[in-house]
Structure formats: C-alpha cells, structure tokens
Amino acid sequence: MTQQLAVAAQAAQPAVRLLKNLRIPSAVPGHDLSGDLYLPDAGARACPAVVMVSSPRKDAFGGIGTRRYCRNLAEHGYAALFVDCFGTGRSAGAPRPMLDPAEVDDAVGVIDWTSQQWWCDGTVGIWGESHGASIALAVAARQPAALKAAGAIMGFTDIERDLVHPAGVRGGIAMFGHLALYDLVNSLLPPLREAEDPEALTVWRDRVEHYEPWFVDAWRLAPGDPVWHDRRVDPSRITVPLFVVAGWRDIGCAAMVSAYEQARGPKALVAGPWLHGYPDASPDEPVAVTEMLRAWWDRWLAGGDGGDGTAAALERPTVFVQGSSPGWVQCDSWPSVPSRTDTYAAHETGTLTPVRSARSSHWSSRTVEHECDPTVGAASGLTKHLVQSLGHPLDQHDDDMRSLAFTTDPLDEPLTVLGRVEVHLVLAASTSASRCVVKLADVDGDGRSVMVTSGLTKLDASAPNGSAARVCVRLDPTAYTVAAGHRLRLVLTNADFPRLWPADRRERLDVVAAGADTPAAQVAAVTRLVIPVPDPGSITRIARPLPPQRHGGRRRRPLPRNRWRLARDFCGESASFALDVHYGGEHGSGVPARFLQRSFSITADVSRANPAAATVRAAGLETTESDRGRRLVVRADLDISTDEATVTAEVLIDGELAVGRRWRMTQPGTSTVVATDLRRGDDEQGEQT
Template structure:
C-alpha cells in the first residue's frame, strides 16, 4: 500500500468532436504505471472523491490511478448538456485517453453509481479496447430513465421533480457565467426547495412545470415525464447486453429504486453477455441500502448492524467487493470473489451464492383471503398458503384527490421524504388500503429472491393503478415496508401495448415487487398491502385515461380485489428452506 498520493485537478481531455472535458486524477506519487479506475458524473467531480462504493484516496493507496471526470456540459467540462443524450462516444474517448496517460499501465476499469452506472453500460456497449471491466452501482438496466416504474407506465413524480431542480442549479450557474439571465431558473429551484409539496399537488401538473423550472422542462420533459419517450424501439427497453464483453460487478440495494434492475443486468449478462468470458465473469453485491452514494448500516427506521454498511472506522462492504473485483480483472490476482454476495435482513448477515435466484429456492404461493373486509390492518384480510374457496371480493374507493401518502420505500434522497423502511401505521389505518396478514410465524422464514403478486381486480375507471407492498409486522404491531411494486392498468400487457380497462371486468395483473432478502422472525407476521396510490413518489392516476399531467380533476374509482377459486389472487414468495441457509 502506497502512502504518497498525487492529486491533479481539472486535467483536460478533448473528445473526438473537440469538446474539452476535465477530470481530477488521484494516483500514487512514485512515477510508476498503474491500472486506472474511471468514473464520469454529471453531479460535480468535486463531490465524488469519496463514496462508499469507491474512495479515490483509498483506491490510490491500493495502487490504482483514479480519474473522476465531469460529463459534457456539467461543472468543469465544456459543451452543452442535453438530458438523455448518449454518453457512449465521450466514455469511449475518456477510456482510451486514460489508457494513454504515462501513469496508466493500459488497463482501465470503470465504476460509478446511478448515472455513473448508466455511462458504464454505454461505454461497454461502445467497446473501447482498453476497457477491461465495469462496476455499475445502483444503476438502471434500461436506456429509458427511471425504468423500474416508468416501464410500468407510471411517473416517479417527486424523484423526477426534485432531481430536475438539483440538475438545474448548474444550468443556472452556467447561464449566468455566460452573461445570460437565470432568474426564472433560480426562482423555480427555490420553489422546488421551499414548496415542493405544493408543486407536486398542483393540477394540471404540466401547467406547473414551466414556471417552476423554466426552459429545463423543454429539455427534460420528453425524456423524463413520458412513460415511453417518442421514437423508443423495443430494443431500447434494455441495454444491448450482447455488446458488453467485459466482466461486471453489479451493486444494488434492497431499498434502491433500481432494486430490480441490478438483478436484471446480472441475469442478462450471465445469459447473453458479449463473450463467454464475460458471461462467466459476472458478480453481484446487494445490501440493505437505498439509492445513495452513502451506504450506512441504517435505512429509514431500522439499523441492520455494523456489518451492513459503512462505519467511521472500517471499510465498506461495497468497497471491499470493488477492490476484489478490480484486483482480479485489472491485476489478474487470485482473490475470493463470489458470484453473488447478499445481505439478509432480519438475520443481519452477509451470505454468498453462485447464482440468482438461489438454487433450491421454493417459490411459494400465499393466497389472499378475507370475508370481504380487508380494509385497514384491523380488517379480516389473511395471507395463507391454503387455496381459496368461495369468498367475496374486497372493495375500496380510490380518490386521486386523497391519495395514500408515500411512507418510506424505494425513492431518491433528493426529495422531502426519507427512503427505506418506515413504520406503516398511518398507511394501514386508511380505508383505501387492503391488508392481508399471516398468523404469527411459529418459526423463522427466509424470503430471498424475486417477489411477485398475481392479482385479479376490477375497477370502475378506464384506467387506474394497483400498488403492492410487502411488510414485516413485529410482535408489538410495528409494520415496516420491505418491497413494493405497481402496475398502471392500461399498460398491464406491456409498455408498448397500452389498452384501456373495461370498467367492471375482472382483469389479471402481475405486479413485480423486484427483489429482497429477509428473514421474517418467529413471532412476526407477513403482510401484503394493496391499494391504488403512493403519492408523491408516484404520480396520481386520475382514472381518466388521459396522458400524464393534463387533468385538472380526477375521477374516484371503485376498486375490487378478487380471491376465490375462480380468481385466486396470490403473492409468490421465494422461500429458502431452513436446511439450505
């Protein structure tokens, strides 16, 4: 381990079209050549020298050169920033520029979280010769923004607007530096900071966006706020993994908004990566984390213990995985690197596996049941392994003007609400939330893998939403969210096949709650919540069938959830047998 580190700021690089991008470079100060780690960010390289995935100083002390570059049109880099513009060419040029530097031995790996993961997929698809490995963290599996929910037809409302406001800050600064007037942008971001809830509740929503964020809406609108951007092709729904021919380390979190994407990328690369070597060199690490560069052992209202995340005195689990990964694929070292390393909540410990879902997983059906009154946690809704007989459906009114409030879950930290597990009491007392709960468990039950709800439901509207949330109920009655998912009714057959609902007709829905790993402890109960809103995380479906953001008034909808021998709604849980742990 080296002790002397050299840091060079704003090192310039020219792209193929003559634009200057700038980077900070951290490296051992001994004149030798080292493998390099490159990350590219639109959020300002000045704040990226340390995060819980990779610390530039720690990596340099381990014998890597670390390059942190502002992307085109952001902060220290020249050019124009256009949201959604492909980053492949710039990333290709950056990789080859890094490889050509006198302090690099020619081997380049990439790392980075969120947007920094997107640019890695684009770089790997472009196939720069010097790129040896990538490590996309908490990243989307699709070129389409926010694909976890957006590909279900919904808009991640608070995340989108708070993210826009954050991005506009640098746009305003650059506008002023060029002599332009950014007063409208400044006013808009100020409102987003002081009255975000008022902005989110404004109807029609599209009328609120231009005065709030000015010309940024023209740039961002069609990229972010439409379920499927104009001109999108079927091949755009996922990255072109067949062109990715390098090893990958996929990092995710159970409370990350891309909790499903991490596993999609891992599975697609193992199945159809661009080379046999790449398919055999896929690795995944997933902890009890949210969408953030900081990965502490606590999220929301729970602490998962010191092993779960970063501590003031120790290495982080994510950095340990990155170091082993780059040691193997950039240096050729023989280090222990499992196929899958995952954190089991409840047991609060790390485990390893060779594949995902884990071999031996028992996909177990838990049927929804009631006597017709599953509304609220005090209702008669039951989650049972017994197949249903003749039962009445559960009904509730979804009023878009009185939506269920977002309470924890998979959301960005840029808004006002906290991500992660939070107590669900204020949600479960509502008359528009159905709750189906198991009896107290007589033994521990591990659930590790994909969670799917098969729901039979009807609505009085031509379009509506159905939301599902998996909850851990403690012996004292406290209820903490574990996983969540949704479906927008008109997109039930896919984002490219919108189809109105026939009011009153019983319709099957498949709701993907993505992935999780938890031991439901003896004495706890497992609960499923079913409702039709999660606001302001998800935009309110106004039940009209109109495009996003144009309605001034919504229409209340009568919803019915069926669970009988003809329409057996059930939650499929990936149960790990006790002997397989």
C-alpha cells in the same frame, strides 16, 4: 509522542500525484471534457487505469464525495481518472439528459483515450455511483476494446422506468423534485476551482446561455416516447467482469439486480439495506464496497486476487437479510433456487389463506370492492427516492387501512424472502384504477406494519369484454426474514404519494378474492401472493464483508437539522409531506472555497376529494464563499401541479443577479415551453407538437 506518531503515519502513506483539468476530446468537435487524474507517485510507470465519468462536479460535491476513493486507488497502484460529464464542471457544452446516446459516446471515447496515454498500460476499468454507475453500465454494454472490467454502485438502466415514468405512470418527487433540484444547482454553479480563469468563465457563460433543465426534458417526453428507448442500457450486452452494488431501499434496486442477472461475463453482487449513495458512508450497516471493488480491479485489471481473497469470495452473491435476525449471507446463486413456493390466496374476509395444493384447493370467488385513497404512500418511507441520510420505512399501518389489505394468521415459523415475490392480481370488471401499487408488509404483534418490498403495474382502463383481468406483478427483489408470530400483509392501492403523481380522478380497485361458501373456483381464479422460499443449505451466514474505510476528510461546520414530516388532515381528508435535507463539506484539492453547502426543501400535498389538485413545491440552494470573500449562491424553485409546472433558477455573485431563468410548461407530454430571461424579461416560446 502523539505528534511523532501522526508524522510517521503520514510519511508512511503512499504519495499521490494529482494532475488537474486534463483536456479529453468529447463527441463534439471543439468541446473538450475535463478530468482530474490521480497517479501513484512512483515514477513514469504505466499502470492499469480506472475511470469515472459523472455529473457531480469534481470541483464541487463530486470531488468532496469521490476524491478519497480516487486517492485510495492511486495509493494502490492505479491511475484514477475522474471526468466531468459534457456540460458540467469544467467540461465544455451544455448538460445533456441522463444516458443520452452522445453522453455514452463521450464516455466510450474517454476509455479509448485513456488506454493510449503514457500513464496507462492499456488496461482500463470504469466505475461510478448513481449517474456515474448508469454511465459505467452503458459503456460496458457498448463493449469498447480497451475496457476490461466495470463496477456500478446504485445506478439506473432505464431513465424512464426507473425515474420519470415508473411502469409508464407519471413519477413524483424523484425526478420532479430531488433530481431536478440537483441538476439546476449543479449545472448553474459558477466554476469554483478556476473561479477567475477567463476560459473557465467563458465555458460557464456558454453553458448558461444554452442550458435546458432535466426537468423540462422529462416533462416534455410522454410515457413510451421513442426517445426513452434510446436512453436504455441493455445489460445482456455486458461481457466484461461486472461488480454490482444494490441497496434494498434504493430507487434503483430492481435495475441493479436485473443488470447483475442479465450480464453475461464474470460478475459479483453486493446488496445491502441501504438507501441511495455510497454504502461506505451509509449511516446503516456501512460496508467498504469501494475496497471490495478495488479487489475486483486487482483481479481483473492487475491479475491479482485482492491480496486477502476478497475478489474470489465475491463470486458468491453477498446480501444483507433484513427483518428479524438481520445479517449478511452468501448465496450459492442469484436468483436462488427455491426449496418450495408458498402461495396465499386473498380472501373476502381480508385474510391471506395458505394454499397447500393449487390442484386441490377450490373456493367460490367474490369481488372485494375498494375506492382508492390518493393520500396513501408517504408512510412507506423514502425508499424510492434519492436520499441517503434518512427515509427507512415507517409504520404504514394507517396507509394499510386506507388500502385493500389481506393479512395472514401469525406465522408458525420464520419465513425468509430471498429474491422476487409475485402477486397475481385478478381484477373485477368494475375496476377503474389506472395503476396498482402492490406492497408486501411485515406486521408484528403490536400491529406495526413495515414494508418488505413493493411493485407497480399500469392497468388498462377496463377489463376485456367486461370479464376479470389477470395481471402478474413482480415485486422488487429483496432479502428479508419475517419472524415467527408475525404476519404477512398484502397491500393493494393505486397511490404511492409523493413517489407517484396521483391519478387525476377518483378510482376503484376491485379484486376477485376467495369466498367462504361452497367450493366453486380454482385458486388461479382469485388474487394470490406467491413467495419463493430459499433452500437453507444454499445460504451461508458470514460476518460483515468489510468494515467501512475512512480516507480522511470531515465536516467542520455544523449544518441545519434534516427534517422529514408527514401530516394528515382527518377532516379535510388530505395529506402533506415535507422534507428538508442539508449537505456540506470543505472541498480541498485546490478549490479556494471555505465551505460548500446544499439545501433541498420539498413539500407535497394531495386531497382525497380532489386528487387532480395535488401540488409539489421544491426549493434548492447551493452556497459557497471563497477564501477571498467571493460569495456564490444558486437558487432553484419548482412549482408543480397536475397540468402546469414552473422552474426558476437564479445565480447571484456577491449579491448581484448574474443569471436568472424561468421555464413555464403546460400539459405533461407536450413540448410547449416558455423560457424567460429574468434579467431581460423576454420570452422565448418552445415549439408546439
């Protein structure tokens, strides 16, 4: 009976036709892109098309992670096209940096090309996750005529600000770790689906010959270089209906929420407690956002309402409130209109004092001195990195005590933060810090401190004319309720290691706070925390929007255990960070690979006595074995210090070295690169600027 039910269920599923490796013109003559097309198997009938252009390859992890969503779209009457970016997978050329203008040109061309195909009725949408989401936003901002709607899941709009140089400060292991390893193993992996096709091998060999890692590009370009401006998306130019998914703990959270706020057409926002990746597959509060996105297509591409009213319900921003009494709510607007604004002044005693009336509250001002500790940061979790399976904030109490911290008394009632918190810094003239990391923490009755949200600002070397400098820092958007009896904590430091590269010298962060004696200064003259408190009547509690949807597929081979380790040497005043993550899956879709596995290992070390000696070392490995026993291995290694970096990559086919490359760089922000072919041993030195 069970077997009969399974056969009947399989027969009831809508059939899908898969057309592999369609050739699509790119912006470079003679270099085609490659796309897989999923079609409803209902005859030669034109239908709305939904496009994804992305770097995760359709013959590798991109296909493993995305094909179920493409099939689901086809089962519901859409033509779903998944296209390899220029220089990745089966598409010709060498990879470009993310959001390079030519990359966006390609994607705009894909939209136009799609609208003219026999299987498309002329109506096209674009969507994507991570890199694909960034491309979707960039294309929507270009306003191609055939594009009628867009969806973006946890992407970026400014590669410099979001990944490489946050707030103009040298970044850490997001770009110079996770993304660098991803780019190396993803770009250099030989073809899997057409493993013995001479044309596919020619495309791959040409790519290897001209390949330059994202790492080299990011290292070469200094903060503020005009090239970064060319790689930014202007969300205010988006006028088509836009569906945005943000993760409160994702590195692109602020970028995605800002994109929603700035877009000028119909729009929807879903924000949850997620790290980076598809919320459908998240281990924390999984939600079928791809099903919600399909309802968006139903409304704006097919002229329906999603069948169950889902699309109409998305007109109200849907967010997950973290902290005490967690759960989903819908808001009347985003950002919500606050019913009041709570202000707290930093006090020289280390407390945060409520300011009942900014006009009537006066204190004397005092300078609170602090020598920054470069080992601070890792206890905040991996909330600004690119890992999905682990990394939510830890107890950061130890980091708080190594920072400049100001804490309230226990709250009399719960406090909900919904939107962006502001911190108004008043910096003493003695401050020498080059940046300030600002965190808002929730401190429970046992002293456990959990980060609510954070922000970052670059500081001038000195205050003007030796006077106090005033800086407003807007923290990342969030939704969080601090329980009654808990305390708020404002944490100030110059370090967030390994998210940020540490300053190369010892620095001071001295702030002006309220004093305890006779009134003398207005509240605006001291450092303070400002929290917009939403109107309870503007928020409606709801059930989980949609439970996760399972579209088949499973991992049949066990993987090594993920590990995340933090260590502190109290004698040497140093800190170490280590992360090992593993991914794997069976591809299917005609790829003759038994199992594809990827492993990343990243370690980072910094000492308080000599922050300039900080190091990051990372290793990536991608392996697969075909059903004919052909074994492919791609290895990548990064060795990074304050002034130097070495990137090494090797490709082994059945144990033989097929590709070996090494790039050596000195002094970030310069274009001196020495490239070595490890098989020949010859060097090619890049241009010096």
